[in-house]
Amino acid sequence: MNKSIYICAAAAIMLASCSNDEVVEQAQENAISFRSMMGANTRGVVADVSNLNTLCVTAYQGTSLLFDNVIFQKDGTGFFNSAKPYYWPETGELTFTVLSGNWSGTRDFTSSTEQWMRNVTINDDIAKQEDMTYVSNVTGTKADNGKVGVPLEMKHALVQIQLNAKNENSNYVYKVKGIRINRVATNADFDMKKEQWGTAKGEATFEITYDTPIELTSKAQSIMGTAGNAMLIPFYLDAWDGGGKLNAPDLSDNVQVPGYTANPGGFFSVLVNIRMKAGASVYPDKAGGYAWVAIPVYYVWNAQQGKKFTYTLDFSNGAGRVDPVDPGTDWDASKDPAKMHPVLGGLIRFGVTVSEWGTDDKNVDLKDSEKFDVTVDGWTDDTKDAPLK
Secondary structure (H helix, E strand, O other), rough: OOOOHHHHHHHHHHHHHHOOOOOOOOOOOEOOOEEEOOOOOOOOOOOOOHOOEEEEEEEOOOOOEEEEEEEEEOOOOEEEOOOOEOOOOOOOEEEEEEEEOOOOOOEEEEOOOOEEEOOOOOOOOHHOOOOOOOEEEEEEEEHHOOOOOEEEOEOOOOEEEEEEEEEEOOEEEEEEEEEEOOOOOOEEEOOOOOEEEEEOOOOEEEEEEEEEEEEEEOOOOOOOOOOEEEEEEEOOEEEEOOOOOOOOOOOOOOOOOOOOOOOOEEEEEEEEEEEOOOOOOEEEOOOOEEEEEEOOOOOOOOOOOOOOHHHHHHHHHOOOEEEOEEEEEEEEOOOOOOOOEOOOOOOOOOEEEEOOOOOOOOOOOOOOOOOOOOOOOOOOOOOOOOOOO
């Protein structure tokens, strides 16, 4: 690893553990400085530019390296300056690649055209997953930016995942105490110049549990707890077949699908207690108990970095299947449905909303045909049916 990456990482750790009340003088006129035009999310919760404190910057003049991986820190005026100023050349254009100071992985910048972050890895604790932001191919000159700084519109490299849930069936009472996002890729390489992810690798289950249950109502609400939303590597994965192969989704041309993986596929799990309104236990068959149910899901996240996927799980007409891996300690094989079997005799329905970060989510309800709708904000809508068996 390039030695300077340690310096950048150390700066990020220092900012996280110490109060940031040091007074920094504004850079002198014609020194290179930056100003962010967009908020950056340090967690799964949408934040503003105040959360972005450190930039790691590489600059080229043509194919010649001017400086490499230099830390620029935010001052009291909102500008980002280096500890020792770098000055603009009198003529000519500079090209910058800029990263937030919290990237994992190994920096591999070898030229003006070959710039990678290798083996970017996602933290296995959702509460500690951080939004990694960047911007590449930014240009500036002394004439245009010497006095006003270089404007940066930072981009999100990951996808943001939020699970909501609702129940409109008044005969049943649902309480939730956790979620799992199963079979998720854990690492990949990111090409800074092409702004593309390489082949996703690894597999993990990200889990959140909490002590205070969330009782579902007719209004969709987040079931992510206090950990915030998940920040994950964009990739594609076929849905878990639940015992019988699902048909591939009919996707719009806006989404490129490189191929389908063999089972096992993707699914969400929800830690739930289901009882009748009158009080009788339904699942698990234990008073006050909680057990995991699973919902097959296609992870159509590839080439979608910077998008927020909001999944609304509708328990009104079903409760998914018993978790195929670990239903939990309150599940009893002699009383409850077997692993992979439907909990209430039918599959859960869910809606998916895909949006740019910071926009309002739209609730997408599914019809009786058990299709799911995908709305991509900012793109031409092309809703397709994808039946779930």
